[in-house]
Amino acid sequence: MENFAALTYLAAGVLFILALRGLSHPETARQGLTFGMVGMGLAIATTLLLPQVTAYVPIVLAIAIGGGIGAFIANKIDMTALPQLMAGFHSLVGLAAVFVAGAAFNDPEAFNIGTKGDIHLASLIEMSLGLAIGAVTFTGSIIAWGKLQGRISGKPVTFGGQHQLNAFLGVIMLLMIILLCVTGSAVVFWAIALLALALGVLMIIPIGGADMPVIVSMLNSYSGWAAAGIGFTLHNNLLIITGALVGSSGAILSYIMCKGMNRSFLNVILGGFGGEQASASAADMGDRQAKIGAAEDAAWIMKNASKVIIVPGYGMAVAQAQHALREMADILKHEGVDVKYAIHPVAGRMPGHMNVLLAEANVPYDEVFEMEDINREFAQADVAYVIGANDITNPAAKSDSSSPIYGMPVLDVGKAKTVLFVKRSMGSGYAGVDNPLFFEDGTMMLLGDAKKMTEDIIKAMES
Amino acid sequence: MENFAALTYLAAGVLFILALRGLSHPETARQGLTFGMVGMGLAIATTLLLPQVTAYVPIVLAIAIGGGIGAFIANKIDMTALPQLMAGFHSLVGLAAVFVAGAAFNDPEAFNIGTKGDIHLASLIEMSLGLAIGAVTFTGSIIAWGKLQGRISGKPVTFGGQHQLNAFLGVIMLLMIILLCVTGSAVVFWAIALLALALGVLMIIPIGGADMPVIVSMLNSYSGWAAAGIGFTLHNNLLIITGALVGSSGAILSYIMCKGMNRSFLNVILGGFGGEQASASAADMGDRQAKIGAAEDAAWIMKNASKVIIVPGYGMAVAQAQHALREMADILKHEGVDVKYAIHPVAGRMPGHMNVLLAEANVPYDEVFEMEDINREFAQADVAYVIGANDITNPAAKSDSSSPIYGMPVLDVGKAKTVLFVKRSMGSGYAGVDNPLFFEDGTMMLLGDAKKMTEDIIKAMES
Amino acid sequence: MAEDHRTLTESAADLANRLQDLSERAADLAVQTSDVISQSSAHAQPFIITGLTVFVLACFVGYHVVWRVTPALHSPLMGITNAISSVIVVGAIIALWPASGGFSLMAFLAVVLASVNIFGGFIITRRMLHMFKKKA
Amino acid sequence: MAEDHRTLTESAADLANRLQDLSERAADLAVQTSDVISQSSAHAQPFIITGLTVFVLACFVGYHVVWRVTPALHSPLMGITNAISSVIVVGAIIALWPASGGFSLMAFLAVVLASVNIFGGFIITRRMLHMFKKKA
Ligand SMILES: NC(=O)c1ccc[n+]([C@@H]2O[C@H](COP(=O)([O-])OP(=O)(O)OC[C@H]3O[C@@H](n4cnc5c(N)ncnc54)[C@H](OP(=O)(O)O)[C@@H]3O)[C@@H](O)[C@H]2O)c1
């Protein structure tokens, strides 16, 4: 049985690998998802068949309760709330890891790792690491969820000596883990948990709301490493393989986001960046005048264009303008206009955010292009329709070495004959940097809610 | 010690992985090679430090003898003889595997796999598979070496019932392995070895000389799987990891070659393809007349071109024309002509063959392009200088569905304004298929040895 | 009495002999035991070693597989990894009501939470993926 | 004599007691032994399982790593794989002159052949790679 279980666990691990491989293309992605689900089913079924597992009723009950809640949430949630949802789910993984560590500590015999009060040293170390990472993930993800959901102010909460305090608490935690290894005391165990919960809060509050996606990915990566650690405790290769997959995935996504923002990971972690948007910054612009347009102007310009590139950003998600946008694109295509979508790697608030929203509005994925693939085409475009995006189009990132976003790769919308900016004000985006493009000759500002404005343009086009 | 050894073996495995990763770019390749050598050093050093290893003198002696021979051969060999060299080396790996299996059978205690005459069943199975694959690799590679070196006729040796005979011998072998598992008899063991040696010869002789590269890669792949099998016997993860790496590498290279020739692997294995080239096939062309040129004509045409693409093939390797070719390209570049090299995936007689020869002649690797990257540029080229290549330029592969090479991707040399073919006759290439391009208007044949002809062109350019 | 004495002495000697025999056998057993243990430990490395091997290889696989994911599907990637990271449910199931202890509330809660994630993660990913369509 | 008798009887009884003690301890030892063995076998899976895990993961790694190799370096790839596949030398070294048997000519030859390959493979690869140069 042991060996049979090891083999099916291995099969489950392979299925998880194939699941991620499937995501290399939209065509194969659904098959990949199926692999992932089969793998998970196999893993759970194998565990249920283990001789030491007998309490089927509470297990099935727990799975039914949890599964029901999960299915309900996942079916009901709006696609625009994805970043929050991911943060929320991560917090649950963290809490689950805390509980697993706690259960193992209370009943080590069940896991073959020693007897109560006399747990093997290696297992104690692995367990306390799993506990600490799980607890940090739990509270950290809750803060991230709150900031993304708007329940907590997105402003970085900073105070003097903050990093010193965190470092100090980190050292205390290390000492307590050593103490736990020496004494095996339950009090120390739960003290570690409490400390880690506090540390999770303290580590995330100084980080601005818009940096949360990086944090969510980082915590995802941590939860992977924690799962691998638990795998070492339980002598279970499936947990190790899965942990390594999840850990790499989170780390790579954080890396991609940091690179897309041209910031170092350390810079994100130390926090203090972003937050409430400087809404009145338009006043700072002195007497430079931007051209303000109406929906009718935009409709006329686009109908007479031969090539339009649409650049969606965070504002499109906020306004839920993707459906209206697709409708507008349909009208243009009907008129014979060539319409494409350009996606910046960090547009929106999570990796791939814009792609999902556009897919939701039935935009075919082969009309949607990555930055590198389309950036050269702006020079041949008549119109760049920038909807709710700001930082990712800011030419200061290329020209102004004093700008905080200097060096970040941006979409060359300025190369298009006309740039239409749909946003509610002349305010800045998440980085809080003014966008000089607003005041260029070829630019027309369409001030208003993204959805409302797009609908007005559709009306103007149809009349 | 056991555990320490397992860790250093793991490190060696990681170094091997990094060695292959390094080959993703010429810049990192030398570093990758260093990783590979360090990994091998680590593996051997670890083994020498194992407590059961004490006979340092014969071990060092054996390594010194073998290393000396290997170093001598590798330093002296001509780069044009690479395909033979690889086949020869593979035969040695095969023989070494036979000897390791034999040593393990004679002295199972040394490997902890049972006692003499009473070896664990699993180990017997693994061992006999290693033995059989090793022996097939040995004789198979020797035949491949002979065909590539010209010691054995490249003609496929076929006779009626050949495949039936091979299948029959395969079944016999399987029965003998079962017998070995039951009796553990040494006679059966060596009978398996003899049979496998014979099978290696029989399997390879029906395959034409030009298909040998696929066979060499296939045998390479087999030797990898055999190494992994021995790893299972010896409970050694390093052998398993390395075996899997080598096995995948050989399989992927065979696949790439088959795809480059648009043939199925089975078709190659069953043999009967290729062989001696039909030298008199020009006569079949009826009254179609090819334009025959002289070195002076070619020199004049290329000097007045603005873009020349050079297409090397097997004939360049045979004639060792790469140095003269580089010289000619230098003169052209000096005259302001844009010179590039186009490499077909199966040009020459092994994967990457042309790249190595051009590199040997100091052609910078950033002037050398893969087929997909350069095929579109032929339309803008004034001259395609095809030197010793034939099949890889044959447009019949695209147009003539009855041609044996139909469907094989080819270089579009015909799109260039002028095509210069350097070869000794109007004969066909390895596939034995006539090349209609010889008779096109824009084609000029430069009949002669590739090196001699190129040198004549250089002389004409300089005068 | 003398006979008795002899018998007793003899039997004592006998016993002593048997004792020696037995102690030899015990020593034998001990040797065999240590043999078996050392042999099985020679064959089976401690888990930390094989675990490490698996971990290192899995990191390589993860690295390559994740870099191959197309950026357009990075959100579904987060969804799937979220779901599969809840495979720790396996540990919680074992601890829920083991033979050694009674019902563990903590393990129960862990199974509930992990299940939220598994179902939630897979379903939201499926919703996302079902929206990705090619041009008709 | 009676005292003698008593002493002897007593010592016999004593011996018998000790014997029982010892046999109990032996039984204990046996139980512990089987415990240790079963425990270690519960902890350590047979090698075939971990080996298979390692093998499957290594195949994934090999697949991805080899597809990343640039076609221009396929010949050096053959050279390196040729060299590293001779890592079976490790097995030959162990068998060359083990404590259990005498000198093994077969193992000796295997080490020689594998060494030809290792040195030959690496050196020819180095020669190839040293020729690849960028535009000056
Ligand atoms: N995607 C990721 O993974 C990720 C991760 C971390 C950080 N980030 C950061 O997020 C930013 C993303 O750039 P972005 O250009 O997409 O967003 P942005 O720079 O934050 O700009 C969004 C713009 O949308 C406008 N907006 C908000 N609500 C709107 C509504 N209802 N209707 C119309 N417009 C609305 C806002 O202007 P008004 O207030 O004037 O309307 C704002 O300027 C980057 O700076 C990036 O570094 C992204």
Ligand SMILES: NC(=O)c1ccc[n+]([C@@H]2O[C@H](COP(=O)([O-])OP(=O)(O)OC[C@H]3O[C@@H](n4cnc5c(N)ncnc54)[C@H](OP(=O)(O)O)[C@@H]3O)[C@@H](O)[C@H]2O)c1
């Ligand atoms: N690269 C690989 O990995 C690989 C593997 C398996 C099979 N193959 C096969 O090998 C073939 C490679 O195509 P290819 O175009 O390179 O070679 P090819 O089609 O065999 O043609 C080589 C040509 O070179 C000429 N030649 C020979 N010696 C010469 C000399 N000394 N001077 C001048 N010309 C000479 C020959 O014509 P003359 O006799 O008229 O001189 C011959 O037509 C393909 O068919 C491919 O499928 C390649």
